[in-house]
Structure formats: structure tokens, C-alpha cells
Amino acid sequence: MSCVKKFTLGMIALFASLAVGVAHAEFEPTKPIDFVIMAGKGGGADKMARLMQSIVEKEELASRPLVPVNKSGGSGAEALVSLNSATDPDHTIMVTLNSFFTTPLRQPGLEIDIMSFAPIGRMAEDTFVLWVHKNEGVNSFEEFLAEAKARGSDWIMGGTGSAQEDQIITDFLNDTFGLEIKYIPYKGGGAVAKDLAGEQIDSSVNNPSEALGFYESGDVIPLVAFTSERLPMFPDVPTLAETGEDFAYYMQRAVVGAPGMSDEALAYYTDLFAKVYDSAEWQQYKSDKSLLGDYTSGDDLSNYWQVQRERHEVILKASGAIN
Amino acid sequence: MEIVTLLLDGVWAALQPTNLGLAFLGVIIGLFVGAMPGLGSVNGVAILLPFTFVIQEITGTISSPMIFLAAIYYGAMYGGAISSITLGIPGASTAVATTFDGRPMALSGNAEKALVIAAIASFAGGTVSNLILTGTAPLLASVALKFGNPEIFALMLLAFATFIGLSGDDIPKTIISICFGLVMSAVGFDIISGAPRLLLFDSTQWFSRGIQFLVLAIGVYGIGEMLWTINSSRDSLKMTEANITLDRVWNAIKSFPEAWRGTTIGSFLGFFVGILPAAGATPGSLMAYGVTKMVSKNQEEFGKGRADGVAAPEAANNSASTGAMLPMMTLGIPGSPTTAVLLAGMVIWGLQPGPLLFTNQPEFVWPLIGSFYISNVIAVTVNLACIPLFLKVLRMPFSILAPLIFVLSVVGTYAAYQNIYDVWLMLIFGIGAFLLRILDYPLAPAVLAIVLGPIAEPKLRQSLLLSDGSWMIFLERPIAGPITIAAIILLLLPLYGFIRKRMRSGKTS
Numbered sequence: 001m002s003c004v005k006k007f008t009l010g011m012i013a014l015f016a017s018l019a020v021g022v023a024h025a026e027f028e029p030t031k032p033i034d035f036v037i038m039a040g041k042g043g044g045a046d047k048m049a050r051l052m053q054s055i056v057e058k059e060e061l062a063s064r065p066l067v068p069v070n071k072s073g074g075s076g077a078e079a080l081v082s083l084n085s086a087t088d089p090d091h092t093i094m095v096t097l098n099s100f101f102t103t104p105l106r107q108p109g110l111e112i113d114i115m116s117f118a119p120i121g122r123m124a125e126d127t128f129v130l131w132v133h134k135n136e137g138v139n140s141f142e143e144f145l146a147e148a149k150a151r152g153s154d155w156i157m158g159g160t161g162s163a164q165e166d167q168i169i170t171d172f173l174n175d176t177f178g179l180e181i182k183y184i185p186y187k188g189g190g191a192v193a194k195d196l197a198g199e200q201i202d203s204s205v206n207n208p209s210e211a212l213g214f215y216e217s218g219d220v221i222p223l224v225a226f227t228s229e230r231l232p233m234f235p236d237v238p239t240l241a242e243t244g245e246d247f248a249y250y251m252q253r254a255v256v257g258a259p260g261m262s263d264e265a266l267a268y269y270t271d272l273f274a275k276v277y278d279s280a281e282w283q284q285y286k287s288d289k290s291l292l293g294d295y296t297s298g299d300d301l302s303n304y305w306q307v308q309r310e311r312h313e314v315i316l317k318a319s320g321a322i323n
Numbered sequence: 324m325e326i327v328t329l330l331l332d333g334v335w336a337a338l339q340p341t342n343l344g345l346a347f348l349g350v351i352i353g354l355f356v357g358a359m360p361g362l363g364s365v366n367g368v369a370i371l372l373p374f375t376f377v378i379q380e381i382t383g384t385i386s387s388p389m390i391f392l393a394a395i396y397y398g399a400m401y402g403g404a405i406s407s408i409t410l411g412i413p414g415a416s417t418a419v420a421t422t423f424d425g426r427p428m429a430l431s432g433n434a435e436k437a438l439v440i441a442a443i444a445s446f447a448g449g450t451v452s453n454l455i456l457t458g459t460a461p462l463l464a465s466v467a468l469k470f471g472n473p474e475i476f477a478l479m480l481l482a483f484a485t486f487i488g489l490s491g492d493d494i495p496k497t498i499i500s501i502c503f504g505l506v507m508s509a510v511g512f513d514i515i516s517g518a519p520r521l522l523l524f525d526s527t528q529w530f531s532r533g534i535q536f537l538v539l540a541i542g543v544y545g546i547g548e549m550l551w552t553i554n555s556s557r558d559s560l561k562m563t564e565a566n567i568t569l570d571r572v573w574n575a576i577k578s579f580p581e582a583w584r585g586t587t588i589g590s591f592l593g594f595f596v597g598i599l600p601a602a603g604a605t606p607g608s609l610m611a612y613g614v615t616k617m618v619s620k621n622q623e624e625f626g627k628g629r630a631d632g633v634a635a636p637e638a639a640n641n642s643a644s645t646g647a648m649l650p651m652m653t654l655g656i657p658g659s660p661t662t663a664v665l666l667a668g669m670v671i672w673g674l675q676p677g678p679l680l681f682t683n684q685p686e687f688v689w690p691l692i693g694s695f696y697i698s699n700v701i702a703v704t705v706n707l708a709c710i711p712l713f714l715k716v717l718r719m720p721f722s723i724l725a726p727l728i729f730v731l732s733v734v735g736t737y738a739a740y741q742n743i744y745d746v747w748l749m750l751i752f753g754i755g756a757f758l759l760r761i762l763d764y765p766l767a768p769a770v771l772a773i774v775l776g777p778i779a780e781p782k783l784r785q786s787l788l789l790s791d792g793s794w795m796i797f798l799e800r801p802i803a804g805p806i807t808i809a810a811i812i813l814l815l816l817p818l819y820g821f822i823r824k825r826m827r828s829g830k831t832s
Contacts, residue, residue, distance in 0.1 A: 050372070050667035057373035068369070077519070078512050078533075107518075156789065162515055184472075184788050185515055187781060190656035197654070197678075198468030213655040213677020284673075 027264035028063055029091055035066040036094040038079040039160075044126065044189050044209045046070065048253055049095040051285055052123070055276050062272055066093075072187060075161040076103045080112050089258035090265040093120060098165045098251045101305070101312040106163055106322055114309065118257030118266045119301035121273040124286055125250040125293030126207045128169055128226040129237065133199050134219060141224040141243060144203070145177050151202075153180045158192040158201035161185055163321045165251050166192075168312075169205045169226060171319045176245060196220055207251070208233060209289035233290045250292065252308070254301065270297045329685065330457055333693030337390060341382055342690065345391040346698045350705060353398020356415075358406045360541055360735030363415035364399030364644075364661045368392050372668050385672050386690035392668060393648075393691060394698040396661055397449065400604065400641045401702045404441035408434060408633075409716040410728055411552075412545040412735070417604040417640040419540050419770055420612040424625060424632030426548070431628050438710045439575035440630055441637045444586045446703035448638030451590035452597070452645035453695045461681065464653035467598050472785040473796050475599060477806035479779035480797075482606060484813035485613030486771050494817055497768050500759075504772025507534045508780070515784050536605075536773050538736055538745045539752050543766050545732035546753020549725050551760055572710055578630070585615045585631030589638030596639075597646020603659030604643035606778065609771050611639030617813075626767075645695060652680050652688065 035053060039045035046068075053066045071079035076099035086092035094117075104112040130144065138144045148155040159166025162185040170183045184201065186192045189210035196204045197214045204211070204220075208231070214220045222237045228248040230239055240247050255273050257266055276282055277295040285291070296304060316322045336342065356367035375388030382388075403418030408425040421441060428437040455463070470478075487497055510521040511533025589611040596607035615635035616625045625632045647659040655676035657663035669676050674684060681688050719727070736749040756766055790796035797807040 046663070047667050047670045050664075051671050054373050054376060054671045058376045065373070075512075109519075153791075182788070184785050186785070194468065194650070194654050194656050195471060198471060200471030213675055213679070216675065217678035219678065 027090070027262065027268040029268075030064070031088075031091055032065050032067045033062070034086070034088075034092045035068045036079050036083060036092065037068055037070045037072075038076040038094060038096050038099060039070070039072050039188060044207050045095055045097055045253070046188075047209070048123075048285075051281070052095070052255075052273070052276050055279050055281050056272070058281075059275070059279060061275050075099050075106075075164055077107055077110055080104065081110055083117070083256075083258045084110075084112055086258035086260075089118075089260040090262055092258040092261075093269060094256050094258070096252065096254050096256055098308070098312070099161060100252070100254070100256070101309050102164055102168075102316060105309070105313055105316055113259075114305055115302065116259040118259070118261040118269075119298055119305070120255040120257050120266065120269045121277065122252055122254040122293065122296040122301055122304065123273065123277055123282070124253040124291035126209070126253055127231060127290055127292060128165065128205045128249055128251070129208055129211070129231070129234070130203060130205055130223045130226070131196060131211050131215075131220045132203045132223060133196055134221055135199060136202060138223070139221065141238065141240075144223050145179070148173075148179050148181055148203075149177070153182045155179070155181045155203070156201045157181045157183050157203050157205070158186055158195050159183060159205060160187070160189050160192060163316065163319075165249070166205050168315055168319070169249055171315075172247060172249075175318075176247075193220075207289075209291075212289070227292070231290050232287070252304075253291070273297075326457060329689045330693060333689030333691070334696060335693070336386065336690035337694035337697045342387055342390050342694060343697065345378065345387055346394040346694055347701055349391045349394025350398035350401075350698055350701045353395040353400075354402040354405070354702070354705065354709075355398075356395070357399030357402020357418070358414045359402075359738075360406055360410075360412045360414055360545065360731050362735070362738055363403070363417070363537075364396045365664060366738070367395045367399055368661050368668075369664045371395065372664060372671075375668060375672075379672060384686075384690075385674065385684075386687050386694075388672060389665070389668065389687070389691050390694040390698075392665055393694060394701075396644055396665070397641070397695070397698045397702050399661075400449075400637075400644050401442060401445050401706050403640070404445070404633075404637050405438070405706075405713050406731075407544075408437045408441060409713055410545075410724070410731065411548045412728060412732060413540055416537055416540060416774070417608055417644075418636070419544070419605070419774075420608045420636035420639075420767075421633060422544050422548075423612060423636075423767060424627070424629050426544075427626065428628030428630075428633060433575075433628065434714055435571050435710055436575040436578060436630070437628075437633050438713060439572060439707065440579060440582050440633045442703055442706040442710075443576070443579050444582060444589065444634035444638040445641040445706075446699060447586045448590040448593055448640070448642035449645060449695070449699040449702075451638075452594040452642040453692070453699065455594055456645055456649060456695075457692060460649055460653060461678075463598055463649055464678065467650050467654060469802060470599050471800075472782045472789065473800050473803040474806065476779055476782035476786055477797055477803040477810065478596075478599070479606075479775050479782065480810040481806055481813070482610045482613065482771070482775055483779075484810040485610060485617050486768050487814060487817055493763070493765070496764050500765055500768040501772045504539075504769035505776045507539060507769070508773045508776030510534050515781065515788075533777075534748065534773065535745060536770075538749045539773050540770055541732050541736050542749040542752025543756040543770060545728055545735075546750060547756030547760060547766070549728045549732075550753065550757040552721065553725060554757070554761075572707075576707075582630035582634035584619065585611070585633070585635035586638045588615045588618070589635040590642045593639030593642030594646040597643030597659070598649045603647055603662075604640040605659075605774050607643030607646075608636035608640040609774060611635040613771075641699075648695075652676055653678055 037046055037049045056062050056066055083094050132138050138147050157170045167183050174181055189206050192204050193206055193210050195201050197219045222234050225231050225237050225239045226249045227239050356362040378388045403415035404421045406412050406414035407418040407421040408429050411426040413419040413422050425437045513520050592611045593607040612635050615631050647662045650656050651662040651666050657666050733746055736746050786796050798804045
């Protein structure tokens with residue numbers, strides 16, 4: 001590479017960074033940023049949030065630190081309420097799951113309108129897989145259906161929260177295949193994984209990231225993935241779609257801003273998390289933990305929320321969780 | 324033999340200058356965050372988590388950052404006792420039980436004894452649990468897996484049962500106190516259904532987050548105690564002079580054997596509670612205190628500065644913090660809030676916690692376990708060496724100490740959750756605790772209830788969901804059954820004594 005070329009490239013890079021700098025000169029965090037986590041410590045959402053925090057810290061992406069605060073209460077209600085009443089929306093952001101859609105639907109009394117939250121960026125879509133303990137003697141989805149049917153309500157499914165992702169999938173299985181699986185809500189995916197490994201429950205629909213430790217040790221086996229295509233990590237595990245049911249379910253792993261966040265701050269955070277998304281660490285994590293989905297922000301993310309909210313409204317009405 | 328080789332290699336790795344330096348630095352930081360009210364090991368570890376990236380880059384190993392964080396965790400367990408004893412404010416939630424006897428002992432002029440006992444008991448607890456961890460980690464992981472929802476609830480019931488006797492004979496007041504704590508722990512959002520509960524004054528700001536345990540503890544032990552001391556020593560506002568001669572410290576070390584019972588119970592019980600996911604060092608230390616008091620022949624001396632009462636919680640919180648490392652490493656789930664942060668760290672460094680960690684990552688696991696032994700030795704040495712320094716605090720006149728306690732309580736409460744409502748709540752609790760103390764209500768049971776309530780309640784309800792509402796689930800299961808029966812017997816014993824006493828006094832009158 002000639003010197004001239006290097007110089008030109010250098011100048012372009014300099015101008016590009018200046019341009020970016022100008023575009024966001026309007027907002028810089030002036031104090032530590034509250035990074036609310038809509039789940040308890042040690043679960044999938046928590047690990048992911050702390051990974052994001054560390055990437056920001058390591059790559060020095062932000063001038064102020066992100067301060068993680070776990071608010072796991074009430075299926076995310078605690079976190080939503082705290083964001084809704086944030087006194088400093090420009091310094092309050094949150095990592096969300098699908099309870100972002102379901103909890104406001106189930107509890108209209110909280111007076112939360114998710115469309116008023118600032119759409120910063122969707123970092124990934126997490127996947128769901130049906131797991132059983134190896135001692136269960138169930139090795140395929142067909143055998144699972146037969147066994148769960150035979151045991152009726154003695155078949156126990158553990159999952160995170162109530163009327164949330166895990167229960168939605170359980171309800172779907174019950175309705176579609178005429179099962180009577182009993183669902184037990186837990187505070188976090190880590191506890192579910194542990195209780196499945198300890199045979200306290202019969203099955204779970206943990207995210208791969210939550211079940212990976214016990215999958216690698218051979219204690220639990222994956223039976224079916226609730227995705228539209230097979231997961232690269234489990235090439236031998238069929239999808240539910242292959243059995244003829246048109247059902248795929250994902251969980252958003254998105255960062256949102258408190259209602260009332262200024263446009264300048266929104267632009268700043270959108271850019272910040274785009275950099276996190278592009279980092280080698282995040283991409284590595286995404287493939288290690290079987291996460292899907294591209295970075296989505298702004299109106300695209302708002303539209304995605306709209307669609308997801310309507311879908312969850314239909315699901316929750318069908319299951320009788322709301323009228 | 325293989326384990327011994329692995330451990331020796333690990334200890335050797337931990338003794339390398341970089342790791343030794345990190346452990347030393349970690350212990351010092353830990354002692355500080357532990358001793359500062361409101362800043363527990365959780366805060367210390369969480370704040371310094373991103374910094375470990377730098378350590379990883381410089382040292383090039385994955386065990387060094389963890390050695391650093393684990394040393395903070397250790398140091399904080401020692402540090403918590405310092406403020407519990409010298410100021411009467413628990414430095415961290417894990418040290419609440421240490422105030423029960425440590426503070427009275429300090430007030431009676433034996434502060435150096437309380438500090439020495441706390442340090443040595445901590446060392447004993449840490450060492451015992453390290454040995455158990457080293458020898459039986461994989462086996463214990465499977466024990467932890469056997470503890471499902473009914474088992475953990477039964478254990479929590481047992482913890483409550485051991486505490487019924489905590490306040491001596493006044494059982495109705497103890498039960499009222501426990502109920503008060505339980506009600507406080509129910510505030511916030513229902514875990515199972517997500518419905519809001521007891522959000523008084525229609526204010527989401529105040530109560531939607533629930534009442535944090537530390538807010539109650541600092542209120543009761545910081546402000547409440549301060550008011551109590553002012554009230555009871557109105558005439559003589561002069562603290563007992565604590566002489567700092569090496570002789571006295573040496574005598575205190577020599578007197579340690581009188582705390583053997585508390586140390587033993589704390590070390591083993593703490594470890595066991597620590598390895599159970601969801602519990603952690605705070606319930607562990609409270610339970611150890613309760614059990615030690617229960618089996619002691621001199622129950623009435625507890626709460627007045629008994630050596631066993633200082634040793635039990637301190638041995639237990641160190642033991643439990645090592646124990647909590649076990650489910651973190653082998654099951655991938657945290658046994659305490661601090662290990663939850665450590666767990667996130669492991670994920671960030673690219674480790675997969677789980678049953679295979681010991682096989683797949685021996686170069687991480689063994690230096691870490693080796694460092695537990697080393698950090699423990701560093702912590703006890705530093706702690707004992709600094710006792711004269713800590714005692715300076717006690718030589719301050721109360722007219723200076725009282726404002727200091729007040730400021731530390733306020734700052735500590737705010738620092739813990741960065742919420743100004745918590746500070747008001749803490750002050751209200753403090754004044755309330757003072758009034759209740761005048762009426763002779765025991766407050767330790769309320770503190771216990773607010774710690775255990777949030778653990779026990781979801782376990783109770785999950786169990787009842789499992790059994791379709793049948794309470795027999797707590798008796799039918801092989802592990803839960805015996806624990807429940809033991810708890811019920813313990814609950815009924817003092818009640819029986821109480822009724823018998825009533826009947827007897829009824830007859831004589």
C-alpha cells in the first residue's frame with residue numbers, strides 16, 4: 001500500500017469519525033447509566049447484560065459506565081415500572097425479554113405503553129429448545145408426546161416466570177397435542193436448568209445458553225427446537241415445524257430506553273449498542289449460545305414490537321391469561 | 324492422591340508473585356468494602372468486574388481475574404465483622420448476626436476479644452470449607468441437585484424454628500417480630516403471579532421494589548442502636564476504654580478455644596447452607612447463630628457478648644461463601660448474590676460453568692481453589708495485624724461516634740441501592756426499632772424473616788403447585804420429610820415449655 005493511499009484512507013477515516021462525532025456531539029452521558037436488567041442474577045438475560053456491560057467497558061465505548069441493576073420482580077413488572085417512572089430517562093436503559101410484551105398486557109393496571117419506550121436496539125433473538133433428563137428414557141419428540149400424554153398432569157414442566165415465554169410454549173404444546181403438562185414457574189432459567197438436572201422436574205424449554213452446561217455433561221438432551229430452521233449447534237435436533245406444526249417462537253434480547261428519552265440520547269445509545277453488536281465478543285457469544293437475529297433499531301424495532309405485542313395478545317387471550 | 328497433586332499445583336500457581344499480589348490487593352479491597360456499611364462483597368465484586376479484563380490481558384490467564392475477585396469476596400467476609408463489632412452497624416448483610424453478640428462484647432470493654440474471635444473463626448470456617456470443597460466437590464454437587472423446592476422450603480422452616488428460641492422466653496413477641504419481618508418481605512411484586520402486593524400509599528416509587536433487607540438491617544442496628552445507646556447512657560456519655568496492648572490481643576487469641584462450639588457449628592452448617600442454591604452466606608450465618616444458641620447450655624448469655632455467638636456467624640459466613648462457589652462452578656447457578664456476579668464474570672471470560680468445568684478447565688479451577696487457601700491466610704493475618712487500628716474507632720467518645728454512625732448509616736443505605744426512598748425507610752425502621760426495643764420486642768427474628776421470607780415463599784408455592792395444594796409433599800419426600808419433622812418439633816418445644824410454665828404459674832396463683 002502506497003503512502004498516498006494510506007494517507008487518503010487515513011483522512012477518510014478521520015473525517016468519518018469526525019462526522020460521527022458531530023452527529024452525536026449533542027449527547028454524551030454526564031453520569032453513570034442505569035442499566036436495568038429485567039431478570040434475576042445468573043439467568044440468561046443477566047449474563048448477556050453483563051457481557052454487554054463488559055464489552056462497553058473493555059472497548060471503552062462509553063464515557064460513563066453502565067451500572068447493572070437487577071429488577072426481577074413480578075415477571076418484569078418491577079423493571080417496567082421503574083423505567084416508566086425513571087427521573088432521568090436519558091441515563092436509564094434496560095435489557096428486555098418477551099415479558100416486555102406480556103407483562104403490560106397482563107397487568108393493564110401498571111399503565112405501561114411499550115410503544116412509549118425508546119427503541120435502542122435488538123441485540124439478538126434467543127431460541128427455545130425442549131429438554132428432558134437423560135434418565136427419563138425419552139429420546140425423541142414423538143416419545144416425549146407419548147410419555148407426557150400417558151402421565152397427564154404428573155408430567156412437570158419448569159420454566160421462568162408465569163404467562164411468559166416458557167409457559168406460552170408449554171400452553172402451546174398442551175393445546176396442540178392434547179397434553180396436560182403441569183407448569184411450575186421459577187425465578188430464573190438457571191434454577192430451572194438445575195432442577196431439571198436434579199430430576200426435580202421432567203422437562204424444560206430453556207434457552208440453549210441456560211442448559212448448555214448440563215447438555216455438555218450429557219445430563220439433559222434436546223428433543224425439539226422451536227425455531228423455523230435447525231440450529232447450527234444442534235444439527236440433529238428437529239424443529240417443531242418439521243413435525244407439521246407451524247410454530248416458531250423466539251425471545252427478543254433488546255435494549256430499550258426509558259420513556260421520554262431525548263432523540264439525541266436515543267441516537268447515542270443506538271450507535272453505542274450497534275458497536276457492541278459488531279464486536280468480536282458479542283458475535284462469538286451469539287454463535288456459542290445459539291442466538292439468532294440481526295441488529296434492529298429505530299422504526300424497524302418499533303414495528304417489530306407492534307407485531308410481537310399483537311401476537312402475544314392473541315396467544316394470551318387464547319390461553320385465557322387475559323380477556 | 325490425584326486431588327492432592329492438583330491442589331498442590333493450584334496452590335503453587337496461586338503463590339506466583341502476580342497471583343499472590345492480586346490476592347493481597349483483593350483482600351485489602353474486600354476488607355474495606357466489607358467494613359463499609361452498605362458496600363458488601365456484591366458491590367465490590369460488581370464494581371471491579373470490568374477491571375478484570377485488564378488483569379486477564381496483562382496476565383494472560385483466566386484464573387488470575389477470578390483469584391482477584393474471590394479474594395475480594397473473602398476479604399469482605401472478614402471486613403463485615405469489623406463494623407458490626409466496633410460500630411454496631413453490620414458492614415454487610417452477612418455480618419448482621421455478628422452484631423448480636425459482637426457489639427455487646429465490645430461495649431463491655433472486650434472489643435479486641437470480639438475482633439480476634441471473629442477473625443480466627445472466619446479463618447477456621449474458610450479453611451474447613453476449603454477442605455470439604457477440595458475433597459468432595461463433584462459429590463456435593465449431586466447433593467445440591469437433590470434439593471428441590473420442597474427440600475429448600477423445609478430447610479427454611481428449620482431456620483425459622485431455630486430462631487423461635489432466639490429471644491429467650493418471650494415467644495409471643497418473637498412470633499410477632501417474625502410476622503412483621505414476613506410482612507415486610509411480602510411487599511413488592513408477587514413472584515409467582517406477578518401481581519403487586521402491599522404497595523402502600525399507591526406509590527410505585529416507594530414499594531414496587533420491595534423492602535430491601537439491608538435497609539431494615541441498617542435501620543435496626545445502626546440508627547436503632549444509636550438511639551438506644553443515647554437513651555440508656557444519658558448520664559454517662561463515655562465509652563468503655565479499649566486498651567490496645569499486645570498482651571490483651573494475645574490473651575484474646577488464647578481465649579479462642581471457648582468459642583470452639585460456635586466455630587464448629589458455623590463452619591459445617593455454613594458450608595452446607597452455602598452450597599444450596601438460593602441460600603447463601605446471610606441465611607447461613609443467621610442459622611448458625613440460631614443453632615449454636617439452641618444447643619448451648621448458656622442460652623441466656625447469648626446476645627450479651629458470648630464468644631460462641633460471635634464465632635458462629637463469622638465461621639458460617641466464610642464457610643458459606645466458599646460453599647456458594649460450588650454450585651456456581653459445578654451447576655452454573657449462584658448460591659449467593661456475589662457468586663451471581665462472579666458467574667457473569669466467568670461467562671464473560673469465556674468459561675462455561677457446569678458439571679464439566681472441573682474436567683475441561685483444570686487450569687482455571689485448581690489455581691482458584693488454591694487461592695482460596697492463600698487468601699484465607701492473608702485475610703486472617705492482615706485482620707489480626709490491624710486490630711489495634713480498628714480499636715481506635717472505639718476509643719472515640721460517643722458524642723463523635725454517634726454522628727459518625729448516623730452518617731455511615733445514611734450513606735451506606737444510599738450506596739447500596741442508590742435510592743433516596745430507602746434512606747427514609749431506613750430512618751423510619753431505626754426509630755421504630757428503638758421504640759420496639761423499649762417495649763422489649765426482639766428484632767433479630769424480624770431481620771431473619773426478611774432474609775428468609777423471599778427465599779421460603781416461592782419455594783413453598785412452587786411445592787404446593789407441584790403437589791396440587793397438598794401439604795403432605797413436605798412430609799412425603801425422603802429429604803424434605805425428616806427436615807420438616809425436625810422443624811416442627813423445634814417449633815413446638817418452646818411452645819410446650821411456655822404452656823407448661825403458664826399452667827404451673829396458673830396453679831400456684
